[in-house]
Amino acid sequence: MADPDKDTNDDAGEDRDDERARPEAEEREPADRAEESDPDGDSEQPTSRRFRLRELSGPQACLSIVGCGTVAAVLVVALVFGGIRLVVGSLSDDSEDNAATVPEQSGEPIDEIEVGGLNLCDRNIPGITELSLERSDSGDSYADSAEAGSSDARRVSDECSWVVRPGGDSLDEWNFDFEYVALISDGDGADRFESAVSLHGQWVDERSSGSGVADSGEVSFGDEGQFFYSTTEGVESYSMIVRHKSAVYVIELENRVESGAQESGIDSFEQVANRIADRVNIRLDAVVPN
Structure with missing residues (x-):
């Protein structure tokens, strides 16, 4: 003859096991759904996570600063020499124009x-x-x-x-x-x-x-x-x-x-x-x- 108290205890234990398993299943469902919707794993991540600055080591940082400074210096020198050539060229043109209009200072008929x-x-x-x-x-x-x-x-x-x-x-x-x-x-x-x-x-x-x-x-x-x-x-x-x-x-x-x-x-x-x-x-x- 079956023991009614034992059956009751078994049912109660099964209920507790079901309650513990249900939250774990609920936690896995969103992940499973995400994998089903994006099987290749290409879904976008938040911007703050996608774009992260890469930290440079000491030598790399030094080379980067020197390189940028060199490029800037070359650009400044090019601009200065370009301006000087422009001014000198305009003065030369004016001198040639003036020379063409000044009469020759020599004896005339x-x-x-x-x-x-x-x-x-x-x-x-x-x-x-x-x-x-x-x-x-x-x-x-x-x-x-x-x-x-x-x-x-x-x-x-x-x-x-x-x-x-x-x-x-x-x-x-x-x-x-x-x-x-x-x-x-x-x-x-x-x-x-x-x-x-x-x-x-x-x-x-x-x-x-x-x-x-x-x-x-x-x-x-x-x-x-x-x-x-x-x-x-x-x-x-x-x-x-x-x-x-x-x-x-x-x-x-x-x-x-x-x-x-x-x-x-x-x-x-x-x-x-x-x-x-x-x-x-x-x-x-x-x-x-x-």
């Missing part, structure tokens, strides 16, 4: 020069901005044989007087006399260059024979030139006589030294005369034929 185009006293001497100049003559000495329509040799001449202040710390006022003759074309049987050489020699002889000449020598302006520096009876003077092509000019500077005052000295006169001669030579070189 005289028939292209208008009457009065070689008026140095009116047009060129006043443009010497490094000096303080004040004209003191009447300004009516300019002569150009082309004004009379002469077919003979063309000759342009003028002379003018100025008060010049040397500048700097000096408060002196000097007398400045300028005279020139430009032979533009040959006359009947006369060579303008030979005539200019002769005139230059004549003006040099006149100044060299003066009294009180303390110093003299050659100057570097024009084709040939001389200077004379004199001091006598409280008067300090300097003369520069230059021939350039077939033109001859003379620059004369005079300083009247007051009693007890110090002389200006030859160096001061040379500086002023050189500035004047430089401006005059530029104009003569541009308009007097070779």
Whole structure:
């Protein structure tokens, strides 16, 4: 005969076993369903899990930093040199354009020069901005044989007087006399260059024979030139006589030294005369034929 209590205990044990097995089955079901829905295991994982930065070791990090720095430096250098080449190229283009538009500074045919185009006293001497100049003559000495329509040799001449202040710390006022003759074309049987050489020699002889000449020598302006520096009876003077092509000019500077005052000295006169001669030579070189 069966024992009722034993059967009851067996049933109770089976029920407890079923209760313990049910949660484990429930935990396995989601996993089983996931495997059934994605048998290849390719389902996406959360972004925070998919993208993870890879940690670099010490040497790798060092090489990475050095590599990035090198690339950046190369790019900066390339940009700098590229900018410099661009600026230099634009300046070169501008220089070429300007060079193409600037007229050549050489002697041109005289028939292209208008009457009065070689008026140095009116047009060129006043443009010497490094000096303080004040004209003191009447300004009516300019002569150009082309004004009379002469077919003979063309000759342009003028002379003018100025008060010049040397500048700097000096408060002196000097007398400045300028005279020139430009032979533009040959006359009947006369060579303008030979005539200019002769005139230059004549003006040099006149100044060299003066009294009180303390110093003299050659100057570097024009084709040939001389200077004379004199001091006598409280008067300090300097003369520069230059021939350039077939033109001859003379620059004369005079300083009247007051009693007890110090002389200006030859160096001061040379500086002023050189500035004047430089401006005059530029104009003569541009308009007097070779």
